[in-house]
Amino acid sequence: MDGDSTPPLESRRLRLRPWTTSPADLSRLADIYGRDEVTRWLGGPPTVSPAELVARWAAVRAADDRFGCWAIEPRDAADRPAGTILLKPLPSGCR
Numbered sequence: 013m014d015g016d017s018t019p020p021l022e023s024r025r026l027r028l029r030p031w032t033t034s035p036a037d038l039s040r041l042a043d044i045y046g047r048d049e050v051t052r053w054l055g056g057p058p059t060v061s062p063a064e065l066v067a068r069w070a071a072v073r074a075a076d077d078r079f080g081c082w083a084i085e086p087r088d089a090a091d092r093p094a095g096t097i098l099l100k101p102l103p104s105g106c107r
Contacts, residue, residue: 028082031066038062
């Protein structure tokens with residue numbers, strides 16, 4: 013089901029975990045990436061399905077564990093991500 017086996021990172025209030033292909037995660041990703049206030053900062057909406065996004069993020073993480081995309085959720089609302097954290101390499105020449 014999921015390609016990223018990274019264990020969650022938790023603080024007293026938040027949990028950071030890999031996105032999954034669970035129906036709840038896919039629905040939340042569709043909601044987040046369907047919002048103009050999010051996608052305007054990303055250059056537009058994704059051109060692939062939420063499930064494909066999860067697969068691509070897992071592949072990026074597998075290739076270089078410094079990069080990836082994770083769900084961030086309040087610990088008191090587990091399995092209901094509030095947003096996402098994305099770490100990816102910048103194109104050559106960007107600083």
